[in-house]
Structures are given as C-alpha cells and as structure tokens.
Amino acid sequence: MKSLLPITTVVLAVLAIWYVAAATLNADLQRDAYANAGRTDYSTAELIVDSLNMERPKLPGPHQVASEMVKSIVVISPTSKRSLVYHGLITLEETLIGFAIGAALGIGLAVVIVSVRWLDRSLTPWLIASQTVPIIALAPMIVVILNQFDITGVAPKAAIAAYLSFFPITVGMVKGLRAPDPLQLDLMRTYSASQSQTFLKLRAPMSAPYFFASMKIGAAAALVGAIVAEVTKSEDGGLGARLLAGSYYGQTVQIWAALFAAAALSAVLVGIVGLVGRIAEHRMGFVR
Amino acid sequence: MIDRRLADLVPPFLLGLVFLAAWELVVRAANVPAIILPAPSAIAARFVVSVPTLAADFWQTIKGVLAGYVLGCGSGLVVAILVDRSDFLRRGLLPFGNLVSALPIVGIAPIMVMWFGFDWPSKAAVVVVMTFFPMLVNTVAGLESASSMERDLMKTYAATDWQTLTALRLPAALPFVFNALKVNTTLAMIGAIVAEFFGTPIVGMGFRISTEVGHLGIDMVWATILVAALTGSAFYGLVAAIERRVTFWHASFRRREA
Numbered sequence: 001m002k003s004l005l006p007i008t009t010v011v012l013a014v015l016a017i018w019y020v021a022a023a024t025l026n027a028d029l030q031r032d033a034y035a036n037a038g039r040t041d042y043s044t045a046e047l048i049v050d051s052l053n054m055e056r057p058k059l060p061g062p063h064q065v066a067s068e069m070v071k072s073i074v075v076i077s078p079t080s081k082r083s084l085v086y087h088g089l090i091t092l093e094e095t096l097i098g099f100a101i102g103a104a105l106g107i108g109l110a111v112v113i114v115s116v117r118w119l120d121r122s123l124t125p126w127l128i129a130s131q132t133v134p135i136i137a138l139a140p141m142i143v144v145i146l147n148q149f150d151i152t153g154v155a156p157k158a159a160i161a162a163y164l165s166f167f168p169i170t171v172g173m174v175k176g177l178r179a180p181d182p183l184q185l186d187l188m189r190t191y192s193a194s195q196s197q198t199f200l201k202l203r204a205p206m207s208a209p210y211f212f213a214s215m216k217i218g219a220a221a222a223l224v225g226a227i228v229a230e231v232t233k234s235e236d237g238g239l240g241a242r243l244l245a246g247s248y249y250g251q252t253v254q255i256w257a258a259l260f261a262a263a264a265l266s267a268v269l270v271g272i273v274g275l276v277g278r279i280a281e282h283r284m285g286f287v288r
Numbered sequence: 289m290i291d292r293r294l295a296d297l298v299p300p301f302l303l304g305l306v307f308l309a310a311w312e313l314v315v316r317a318a319n320v321p322a323i324i325l326p327a328p329s330a331i332a333a334r335f336v337v338s339v340p341t342l343a344a345d346f347w348q349t350i351k352g353v354l355a356g357y358v359l360g361c362g363s364g365l366v367v368a369i370l371v372d373r374s375d376f377l378r379r380g381l382l383p384f385g386n387l388v389s390a391l392p393i394v395g396i397a398p399i400m401v402m403w404f405g406f407d408w409p410s411k412a413a414v415v416v417v418m419t420f421f422p423m424l425v426n427t428v429a430g431l432e433s434a435s436s437m438e439r440d441l442m443k444t445y446a447a448t449d450w451q452t453l454t455a456l457r458l459p460a461a462l463p464f465v466f467n468a469l470k471v472n473t474t475l476a477m478i479g480a481i482v483a484e485f486f487g488t489p490i491v492g493m494g495f496r497i498s499t500e501v502g503h504l505g506i507d508m509v510w511a512t513i514l515v516a517a518l519t520g521s522a523f524y525g526l527v528a529a530i531e532r533r534v535t536f537w538h539a540s541f542r543r544r545e546a
Contacts, residue, residue, distance in 0.1 A: 006380030014384075025403075058403060122299035141509050144501050148324050224392045231485060232498070240395075247398030247486055255398055263391045 018062055025058040026051035060253045068257040081237065084261045090238040091226050092265060094154055098161020099222040103215065105162065106169025113170070114177040114203070115195065127170060138163070139228050153236065157229035164225035165218035172214025176207030209286055212277030219269045227262060239265070326507040334507040335514060341496070342515050348492040350519065352408040352480040356415020361472055363416070364423025365465065369453070371424070372431045385425045393418050397483040406487050411480040418479040419472040423465075430464025431457050463538050466531040473523040477516065 030051040034042055042050075052061040060068075069084065078085040109127075113120045139160045146156040180202050188198045230240025239262045246255035308328050314320070315327040322330060335342070371377045397414050404410035434457045442452045484494025493512050500508040 003379045003383065006376050006378075007383055008380075009376070010380035010384050118299065121296075122303040125297075125300035126304065138513060141497070141501055141506065141513075144504070144506070145324055148321075220392075224394060227392050227395060228482060231482075232501075243395055243398055244486070247402065250402070252399070252402065259395045259399075262395055266391050267387060 015062055018059075019052070022057065022059045022061045023048050023051050026054055029058060030054060056250050057252055060256055064253050065256045065260060068253045069260060072254075072257060073261070084239075084242070084257060087237050087239050087242050087258070088261050088265060090236070091223070091230065091240070091262070094157040094226040094229070094238065095161055095219075095223045095265075095269070097154060098158040098163075098226060099165050099219055101158065102162035102165030102218055102222055103169055106166040106214070106218065107173055107211075109166070109170045110173030110177060111199075113174050115199070124174075127167065130167065139225070139232055143229060143233050156233065157226050157236075157238070160229040161222040161225035165222035168217040168221060169214045172210045172217070173207060176210025176214075177203045179203075179206045179210065205284065208284055209277075209281055212273060212281065215273045215277070216270050219273050220266050223262065223266045223269060323504050323506055326510060330507050331510040331514065335511040338508065338511060342511060344491050345493045345496045345512065346515055346519065348408060348489070349411070349480050349484065349494065352411030352483070353415060353476045353523075355408070356412035356479065357419055357472060357476040359412065360416040360419030360476075361423045361469060364420045364468070365427055367420075368424050368427035368431065369458075371428060378428060382425065382428060385421050385428075389421045389425060393421075394479060394482045397479075398486045400483060401487045406489055408492075411483040411488075411492075414483040415476045415479040418475045422471050422475065423468045426464045426468035427461055430461025433464065434460040462535045463531075466527065466535060469527050470524060470531070473527055474520060477520045477523070481516065 027047060030047060033050075033054070034040070034047075051057070053064065054060075057064070072082060072084040076083040078089075080086060113123060142160055142163070143156040146152075146159065177199075184202060184206075185198070188202055193201070226238070227240035227243070230236070230238035231244050235241070239258050242258040243255055246252070246258060312327050312329060315325055326334075371381050394414070396417060400410045400413040400417075404413050438456055438460070439452065442456050447455065481494040481497070484492045485498050488495045493516055496512045497509050500506070500512070
C-alpha cells in the first residue's frame with residue numbers, strides 16, 4: 001500500500017493537467033461565443049469558468065464527463081437508448097461471447113502447436129505475420145460478409161472480438177506449455193509417462209501463470225474488437241456506436257463518457273481475470 | 289547460415305501456398321459470389337489494376353503512421369528516462385501506464401479527428417497516444433534490468449549517474465525498448481487505419497476499406513488489406529532487423545548462432 005500516495009499524486013496531477021488543457025483549448029471557442037453574444041466585459045475568471053462548462057467543448061472538463069456519466073448510467077433508465085448501461089451491456093455481451101470463442105480457439109491452437117512438431121514450424125511464422133497485419137482493418141469486411149449469410153446482431157461483432165483475442169492467448173499459451181525445463185520433461189520420461197500424461201500433469205499446470213497473463217490481454221483485446229466492430233455497424237447500439245454518434249453530432253461530452261465507460265469495462269474485465277488468476281496461482285503454489 | 293535460414297522458410301512457405309490454393313479452389317468449386325469472398329486470383333488482378341489508387345492510399349496513411357510512431361515512441365522513451373530518476377514518480381506512473389495500456393485507446397480516434405482535422409495529423413495523434421504507453425512501461429522495466437552487480441561495478445568506477453545511464457542501463461534496456469518498438473509497429477498501423485474510419489480526406493487505407501465495403505467492392509478491400517499486411521510486415525521486419533543489429537549480444541539472438 002506504499003504505492004497509494006504516488007498513485008494518488010499522479011491521478012491528481014492528471015486531473016490538474018486536464019483542467020488546464022480544457023480551459024486553454026476551450027477559451028477560443030468561448031471567446032467566439034462571447035463575441036457572438038456581443039459581450040466584451042467578461043473577466044478572465046469568468047472566461048475560465050464558462051469554458052469549463054460549455055455544451056460542446058473541444059475538451060470537456062472532468063466534472064462534465066463525470067456528471068454526464070452519472071446522468072447516463074444512474075438517472076436514465078437502463079432500457080433507454082440514451083443510457084450507457086444499455087450500450088455497455090450490448091458491448092459486454094459481444095465481448096464475453098467473443099472472448100470465450102477466442103480463448104477456446106487460442107488455447108486449442110496452442111495445444112496443437114506444442115504437440116504437433118511440423119505444424120509448429122509451418123504455422124508459427126504465419127501466426128506472427130498475422131499479428132503484424134492491422135487486424136482491425138478487417139472488421140468492417142467481416143461484418144459485411146457475415147451479413148451476407150444473414151448472420152446479424154451479436155454474432156459478427158463477437159466474431160471480431162474472438163479474432164482479436166485469440167492471438168495473444170495462443171502466443172502466451174505456447175510459451176506457457178513450453179515452460180517446463182528439460183529436467184522436468186526428462187523426469188516425466190523416466191516415469192515412462194505418455195505424451196498426454198506429460199501434458200496433463202506437467203505442461204498444463206506449468207502454463208497457469210502464462211494462461212492468466214494472456215487471458216488478461218485477450219480480454220482487453222476482445223473489448224477493443226467489439227467496440228471497433230460496433231463503429232462499423234452502429235445501428236445495433238453499443239459503446240462503439242455511442243462513440244460514432246457522438247463524433248457525428250459533435251457531442252464531445254458524450255464521446256468522453258462512452259470512452260470512460262469502455263475504460264471502466266475493460267478495467268473490470270481485466271481485474272476479474274487478474275483476481276481469479278491470483279487466487280488460482282496462490283492455490284497452485286506459484287506465488288513466490 | 290543463409291542455407292539454414294532458407295530451409296527455415298520452406299515449411300511456412302509451403303503451408304501458405306497450400307492455403308492460397310485451397311482458397312482459390314473452394315471459391316471456384318463452390319461458386320462463392322465475389323461479394324462474399326473473392327478468389328486470390330481476382331484480388332491479385334484488382335491489385336494490379338488499381339496500383340495508383342493503392343499507392344495514394346498508402347502514402348496518406350503512412351504519413352500518419354510514421355509521424356505518430358516517431359513522436360509516440362520518442363516521447364515514451366524520454367518520459368521513461370525522466371520517470372526513472374524518481375522512485376516516487378515510477379511507483380505512481382507505472383500502474384497508471386499499465387492501466388492505460390489495457391484500455392481501448394482507439395476510442396479516442398473521433399476526438400482526435402475533431403481536434404486535429406480530417407487530414408493525417410489527427411491519425412498521427414491517435415498513434416502517438418497508442419504507442420506512448422507501451423514504450424513508457426517497457427522502457428521503465430528495461431532500465432531496471434541491469435543487475436546490481438553491474439551497477440556496483442559502475443559505482444566502483446566512480447561513474448556519474450549519466451555515465452551509468454548511457455554506458456550500462458540504456459544498453460541493458462534495449463531489448464525491452466525494441467520489444468515495445470515491435471509491438472508499436474502493429475499498434476501504429478491499427479491506430480491510423482481505425483482513425484480513418486472516423487473521417488478523412490477521400491484517400492487513405494482506412495477510408496478505402498470503409499467506402500469499398502459500402503460499395504460491396506470486396507476485391508478492392510482485400511487488395512487494400514494486402515497492402516496493409518505487406519506494410520505492417522515490412523515495418524515489423526525492419527524494426528526486427530535493426531534489433532538484431534543493435535542487440536546482437538542478447539541471449540535470444542546468441543543462442544541461434546550456436
């Protein structure tokens with residue numbers, strides 16, 4: 001807990017910088033607004049306060065974002081399309097489905113790569129190459145293609161979330177399943193353990209820390225995938241659709257609120273995975 | 289050694305060929321409409337025909353990618369070195385940086401488009417934010433990686449802080465720095481292309497993808513993706529090659545020679 005003070009300081013500093021930046025960025029807009037209203041008698045303090053409370057600022061102040069979030073999460077009923085809970089739940093659903101598929105696929109691929117020698121040599125370079133491709137660029141097309149097959153709604157977005165999350169999981173799991181050192185593998189051989197026994201009793205348990213580390217990355221990636229997919233098919237709602245709508249109509253406060261909601265969602269998801277991971281690693285005796 | 293490297297390339301190359309052949313075969317045999325999945329040959333034909341358009345898109349996008357990459361990685365490196373001076377800052381900033389790295393940063397794209405306009409500077413801005421934090425976190429971790437033995441040695445030489453930094457800790461951090469540089473090549477491409485979905489002049493890879501999807505010009509989308517894939521791989525390969533040159537002493541490269 002000795003990190004508490006430094007973290008608080010940094011957060012406060014970020015807030016302070018944000019306020020200064022918001023006031024500076026919005027001042028010009030506010031001056032124009034004054035000029036349009038025919039006012040010239042404003043003081044500097046007035047200018048600052050007003051630029052932090054504009055309706056469509058370049059950069060809203062933190063309190064504006066906070067109040068927008070309170071309004072759209074707590075006040076507005078969750079069934080309304082203006083509620084962030086409504087959009088957040090849509091995004092969460094896509095993320096979780098996509099993450100589950102991506103995790104299953106990622107782990108399956110890792111198991112195959114580790115156990116089949118020739119696949120490792122021929123498949124791994126492609127997996128790495130696929131990672132240097134801006135995968136998100138495929139998102140709009142996947143949505144359209146799946147649309148042709150009458151697959152609409154959650155499925156296309158979950159597919160993109162899965163596509164984005166499987167790779168880090170595969171890489172992490174391959175590393176994890178290879179974590180046992182030669183000594184331990186030799187020991188298993190002296191026990192004349194079969195390949196599946198070695199896998200279940202040595203490789204799989206050894207990979208647990210890698211598993212949770214890659215699941216954390218995979219969860220975050222799945223959320224990014226869901227949000228980007230929502231941008232390309234925004235009529236179904238979701239936080240990404242909210243971002244797009246905000247950018248169409250210049251509703252900056254709304255964009256920032258959606259952004260923070262997405263950030264909170266991501267933090268919660270990663271946090272849950274991390275917590276489960278820490279408990280499991282503790283039970284399995286990985287904690288040093 | 290070259291022979292060995294070539295031999296390493298054969299299996300993945302063969303698998304790629306098999307994959308392409310299977311793709312072509314499935315599309316032709318099942319008569320898959322081009323709107324859903326064009327055959328590789330159709331994509332290649334489209335690619336050859338529209339080289340000028342693709343080149344224009346490439347230049348538009350690469351401007352944002354490179355400017356953002358250099359600024360983001362550069363500032364991440366500098367801030368990491370500054371942060372490293374103070375234990376207090378490090379303990380406060382690192383959890384923050386880790387949190388931000390897990391966030392869906394591409395979401396700031398619409399905001400950046402609003403601030404910096406439709407042209408490439410707004411894309412560069414998104415790339416700066418996306419690449420900054422991985423660089424910061426990795427470099428700070430890398431600066432820690434010199435062992436206490438080595439640090440003690442520097443102390444017995446009566447080296448100044450600056451000398452310890454340039455002669456020991458920065459070189460020791462290089463593998464971490466290059467790790468971030470490599471991750472950031474992909475992030476930079478993604479950031480620039482996604483930012484173009486939110487508004488751009490009528491050129492750019494992200495723009496091309498989103499409009500051609502609207503026209504159902506799927507072969508053009510694939511051609512653009514091919515360009516993006518080649519660019520991304522080349523960018524990554526370039527950084528990886530530089531890494532091999534600069535950090536040849538690192539265990540992960542040494543072992544391969546033996």
